Amino acid sequence: MNKIKTAIIGGTGYTGVELLRLLHEHPQAEVVAVTSREFFGQRVDSVFASLLGQCELIFSKPDDAVLNTCDVVFFATPHGVAMENAGAFIEKGIKVIDLGADFRIDDVLEWERWYGQAHTQPKLLAKAVYGLPEVFRTQIKKARLVANPGCYPTAILLALKPLLDKKIIDLSTIIADCKSGVSGAGRGTNQATLLCEASESLKAYGVGGHRHYPEIMQQLNVIANSPVRLTFVPHLVPMIRGMQASVYVDLLDPEADVHSLFNTTYENEKFVIMLTAGNYPETRNVRSSNFCQIGLQKIPNSNKLVVLSVVDNLVKGASGQAIQNMNLMFGMDETLGLEKIGLLP
């Protein structure tokens, strides 16, 4: 079998270089182009010196003809870019996986409200599949356009899916207190993410409204098939990678056997690891890997359950999940290129 030809549009950010790292080790894929308007003509390893000795690519322009020879294109771009360019690829039979936000929210008005610009491709949007394999695997396999989920949505949805499927929690009072490493904020210059501003400190942000909120809400409503109410507060943690969702729910029956429920739901999911009772996840244990690890704790004398789920925001929360989606879209083993052990310490 020939290797799948892939291209990365916008390869100068953290999800771009993470795609390069992961695709480099994928046995059935190769990267034929990485684009950057800013660095056009320069070697990719001149921007990311971690690639030295392993990658001979030169940054292409986004309209380079080589892109049309690809089987799949990854957009690792700010919102608004994939929207304008995905259609032309799809018309040529090239599959598209957007790591940005352009195709994540079905409701055009809702998207426009949160992203502050017009959505110019509602027809394309209608065809996009939400790329969370543990929920939408069947649809992803047939998709030509996948909207790769945000990192917070991935951690939260995997934490809640078993509970929503079985309808065993009060849907009106879910709280997701989330903690993210700083790489989630991207590689753009920003005073707030300077080492001297963000290290040795923790803060909540986006408390009054975060763009991942409507994305999470949409999927919660789909999975629950019923209206859900969510309080979502993200926090910035002084570390590069890693994300935890601490999700608080009210069980309808405090006696429910939640460990069994989660184990059953995820027993065939290679990338969701349930911890045994009394064990709780640490973000470092999934660093650089595509795993989500989940721990559970009931609060005594109450109907509260705490679900703790961790992912690497750049892997299962972005580039790793994109490759998982690629594997599915091309009929390959979903785990190809992703069965790596995380970096510890």
Place this chain on the structure above:
Amino acid sequence: MNKIKTAIIGGTGYTGVELLRLLHEHPQAEVVAVTSREFFGQRVDSVFASLLGQCELIFSKPDDAVLNTCDVVFFATPHGVAMENAGAFIEKGIKVIDLGADFRIDDVLEWERWYGQAHTQPKLLAKAVYGLPEVFRTQIKKARLVANPGCYPTAILLALKPLLDKKIIDLSTIIADCKSGVSGAGRGTNQATLLCEASESLKAYGVGGHRHYPEIMQQLNVIANSPVRLTFVPHLVPMIRGMQASVYVDLLDPEADVHSLFNTTYENEKFVIMLTAGNYPETRNVRSSNFCQIGLQKIPNSNKLVVLSVVDNLVKGASGQAIQNMNLMFGMDETLGLEKIGLLP
């Protein structure tokens, strides 16, 4: 006026050296002794080189006669030590402030259940005052024995006091998702707090039960004057100092003017700073200072309120608050020696 003579029992941990730092700058106090069985006879600055050039003290034994010349003794010891030794000082008219846990929980059985040993001084315990000045100022002024609060209790109680005072929240469903820097775990050797284990990671811990839980519960019940139900989940954050409590409550009336309520409650409290609407605290903004900063956010279309409070766990969460208590116990200006600007960056 003569300076108050102070001593620190157990001065080789983080709260001990923080007491030394703060008392060094206190205009009305001096440290006459610091004890350590292990380092007896050695210079204190040989253990803490930050003191070089500023501190000539030698570690004393805990039974050194100089302790009896003091006006106040701080116990910066593991639980169990202050219990055995505080009484002798009090009998001599020496005031005691225990930064440990021995006198924080009124119910002896409850204390024994969480700390796994017998409480040998129930009579002394009955006389102890819980040293949270914003709640128990009057009692502290007259106290001979103060139980200095834990760091989590301080952050959580200050976040909830105004709401409990006015009885405007549902007491049955409070959630405190807390985040602490690693110094809260102390200076003892422990694999889990090695840099290579604790940095670049975040984890929940003590999810099934943390010793600060009964302490918080007791005070919540006292302040609310009614039974309260609390879910408390602490997390370890990869930074040295700093603590945030993210507290989720259900307002009985979602229209309640919570900013006014908090502003009014704390308008005369020098060490509690309310942030204006749309602003949220960062732990670094109180680093090395005795301040607690609090921000508020109502969640739209719900009755949820999020209260975000930050303290430096070693200052307002430990040694700074101990000095605030000392000031009160000796009839001095409560802010003496504590009106410092925090270290930023």
Place this chain on the structure above:
Amino acid sequence: MNKIKTAIIGGTGYTGVELLRLLHEHPQAEVVAVTSREFFGQRVDSVFASLLGQCELIFSKPDDAVLNTCDVVFFATPHGVAMENAGAFIEKGIKVIDLGADFRIDDVLEWERWYGQAHTQPKLLAKAVYGLPEVFRTQIKKARLVANPGCYPTAILLALKPLLDKKIIDLSTIIADCKSGVSGAGRGTNQATLLCEASESLKAYGVGGHRHYPEIMQQLNVIANSPVRLTFVPHLVPMIRGMQASVYVDLLDPEADVHSLFNTTYENEKFVIMLTAGNYPETRNVRSSNFCQIGLQKIPNSNKLVVLSVVDNLVKGASGQAIQNMNLMFGMDETLGLEKIGLLP
């Protein structure tokens, strides 16, 4: 005695807020103005929330008349600003301390070569005194314009002064391998100092030439009164504050008693602390304090001596030293407001 009235020009960077923190606790100084073109009219504590509750100042424009009521003005500005504005203050009898680089290099051409712009005030430059009290105390006391040293020069010059004074090293082969925390790079947005770029990594930078090099060279030549050759390689270390100079020299006589020499040289210097044989400094031990700690080690079977000196780059390496200079310029005790114990941990 009335308090000295001070102003800070350019108070939105790290040296600016550090001046505010230190001056707040100075018993004989007060800050009457902080300027910022960008934040004019806003509260200073809206930019630096660490000041909340402790500072009522509003950012002024740099030409505000209040500046003319000051006794001393601190320039905490990028190079080029103090040069244009210092003269007017000095003419009015207001002393000036420049924390920037405009008056550090006596040779105008050399300055212009390294800073890439014309030096417009050579006459003013000729009057400036280099503000390293341990070397130029007498001159500083009489100065109207002080050029506050850079952080690397401070650490290196204090490490070498005793050796140069006594002419006991080979001047042709000095190596200073220096390590700095990231705050030395300032608060401006810069991709290279993002947390995700600078944490969990170490790199040399400016290896081919750093602006502190001519400044160090000039002073080495002055102190040695003879030509000196220096190899200076700075490194960026993943921490906020702190700087170490590891200085390698060849002793003319390997038997020289260097501990005695350093002890004698610095015995009356309050802010230089010599460590005893076998002890080496850690940057954290001077965090937030104005101290320089120095350790020495001879290399067996050679004539090599290693001098290890640490400072907090924002205190002894910038704002603390500026206040030390202010104290000298106004005939006050040099240590006023600076006898603080550093923040540990």
Place this chain on the structure above:
Amino acid sequence: MNKIKTAIIGGTGYTGVELLRLLHEHPQAEVVAVTSREFFGQRVDSVFASLLGQCELIFSKPDDAVLNTCDVVFFATPHGVAMENAGAFIEKGIKVIDLGADFRIDDVLEWERWYGQAHTQPKLLAKAVYGLPEVFRTQIKKARLVANPGCYPTAILLALKPLLDKKIIDLSTIIADCKSGVSGAGRGTNQATLLCEASESLKAYGVGGHRHYPEIMQQLNVIANSPVRLTFVPHLVPMIRGMQASVYVDLLDPEADVHSLFNTTYENEKFVIMLTAGNYPETRNVRSSNFCQIGLQKIPNSNKLVVLSVVDNLVKGASGQAIQNMNLMFGMDETLGLEKIGLLP
């Protein structure tokens, strides 16, 4: 071809888990046993949760018969253990790679002086090959016992090899100022490597003598074939992984074309990457990879050359190099399982 059967003796430290991570992805090797006296009978992923879902191994006892079925045994143990146990494996025809220090120093007395105990296996020691492939590749291919180099020696020797080979530097005045992440200190509990002691700080350590010194000296003398004098000062840097050697040498001819020399020396070395003039390495660019990156800078107006080399202390400085050695010992492609792109950010 059957996969090579490997075992890890002492698999509960950082080099042990790193071997597991790397061997997991090796196409021609499998791990059949990991030993631990302390955790005998427990799952390996109960100690290292990063392995969950990827590793079914149970900790064996060090004398488990399964070890005798192996082709190669890695010792990831403190010094003194491999010495006692390697011989029995070698007699059975099982190759041994010791990541510890037992076979690194040819001179028994010198070893005993630095390690404070008797060396019980001088005959075995005489057969050991020093496992630095870029220097001793031929010997490693035939070796039955490989002494895997220390991390500092690896970084320093690769920085100096081209210069020593060509005899173009003054051998009497080499200085290696080295900086290491904290994982080099291992996973044992130790107050000095607690996060609150080691983060946000930098310090020199082992200045008066470090155990890697005799190891480096021995190899320098071998490579130079002439006596060498070295000043070696290691520093602890607040990061988990990464090491830089900043090596200062005096060129005999300041006009020597050092870039060409290094490029030529290393042009066929897959794991040594030369940076072009004006570029300097960052430790993060080799994080998790087996590469050593080297940059060069001549100091103007002098004969000084600075060589900056970086490695990941746990990979090229330990477990990655061990696998590189294994590949050579078994006649496989030296790069097998090691051509990974490092983790960035």
